Amino acid sequence: xxxxxxxxxxxxxxHNHFVPLGHPECVDRLKYIxxxxxxxxxxxxxAPLATKEFLLLAHPEDYILELQTCEPKQGHxxxxxxxxxxxxxxxxxxxxxxxxLLAVDSVLTGELGNAFISTRPPGHHxxxxxxxxxxxFGNAALAAKHALENHGLDRVAIIDFDVHHGNxxxxxxxxxxxxxxxxxxxxxxxxxxxxxxxxxxSGNIVNISLPxxxxxxxxxxxxxxxxxxRLRDFQPQLMIISAGFDAHKSDPLANLNWNTEDYRWLTxxxxxxxxxxxxxxxxxxxxxxxxxxxLSESVKVHVEELRKASQ
Numbered sequence: 001x002x003x004x005x006x007x008x009x010x011x012x013x014x015h016n017h018f019v020p021l022g023h024p025e026c027v028d029r030l031k032y033i034x035x036x037x038x039x040x041x042x043x044x045x046x047a048p049l050a051t052k053e054f055l056l057l058a059h060p061e062d063y064i065l066e067l068q069t070c071e072p073k074q075g076h077x078x079x080x081x082x083x084x085x086x087x088x089x090x091x092x093x094x095x096x097x098x099x100x101l102l103a104v105d106s107v108l109t110g111e112l113g114n115a116f117i118s119t120r121p122p123g124h125h126x127x128x129x130x131x132x133x134x135x136x137f138g139n140a141a142l143a144a145k146h147a148l149e150n151h152g153l154d155r156v157a158i159i160d161f162d163v164h165h166g167n168x169x170x171x172x173x174x175x176x177x178x179x180x181x182x183x184x185x186x187x188x189x190x191x192x193x194x195x196x197x198x199x200x201x202s203g204n205i206v207n208i209s210l211p212x213x214x215x216x217x218x219x220x221x222x223x224x225x226x227x228x229x230r231l232r233d234f235q236p237q238l239m240i241i242s243a244g245f246d247a248h249k250s251d252p253l254a255n256l257n258w259n260t261e262d263y264r265w266l267t268x269x270x271x272x273x274x275x276x277x278x279x280x281x282x283x284x285x286x287x288x289x290x291x292x293x294x295l296s297e298s299v300k301v302h303v304e305e306l307r308k309a310s311q
Contacts, residue, residue: 005310008037008303009103010118011047011095016088017121020076023084024253024290025120025134033118033286036296037303045106047099047119049091050137054101057145058138058172063129067093067136079131093121093136100143103283108151108238113310114271116243116303117285124166124242124287125191133164133191139285140242141172144179147238154178157236159227159270160185162244162287163210163254165194169242170205177202180234182227184208184219186247186254206230210247212255216262219247223266231273239274239282241267245289245298253290260294264301271309280309 015027055064067090070077077085096119103115117139124140125133144156158173160166160183170193173179185194187209194207208222231239245263247256267284274282284306289295 017092050097160242241284244287
């Protein structure tokens, strides 16, 4: 049987994480993405629920229990000013984490060439015992830890191009020398972390600071100088993208000036590196992006490049 090339992994349960009217991390994000990807020749896969064993790779059992206890049966419960739970939130979060589990398993066993995970809530702000920034579980960090602990890999790289720093991923991987975390973000901007001086316990973290109003040309130079050489030096056996699309010039939550073609360029280059370094083994998991048109257009070119890379 021939290998499936590219898959988009999602689940209808991720539509049932309802947030208050006007909240940027809304269900329309997935609806717009699904419409944009509708004509692409990719395989669609349903995300499983994450197992407790998978979540325990990054989060303690008491944290998982606390989230289950405070999930409301109706209405909303606010974790903080940005992060809220409704009756379907945890199921969606378990699907979002489970999609990353499925993607790693499928790519590393050769069932898939690569995968894009189109789920919500996102994950890269969730810390060890703290939900924040719309996030509950550290999806990308969990995927990396699963590849290391359960597939026997020695080196996994995460590249996070969300406009907001992936503070949760950084915290979860700070002491893990088998990972390389490269994150580019607008500085200054919430959550206030992600300065170049933050390098991890073993120099395994690279933070690329992007000034407000900087554009795609600035980003391209930064990646060519700071990110791509570190990836080549590290020689990962799997690459994971934390794919946030809120550096786009149309996004309402930040002040960078990327355009849709900048996401195509960055994805193409990361896919090329994945073939050079790890036999094309790359997965991408959705993080931010809050202008619906910019999000859907950028995700489409992102998945188009993943699909080209898997041919």
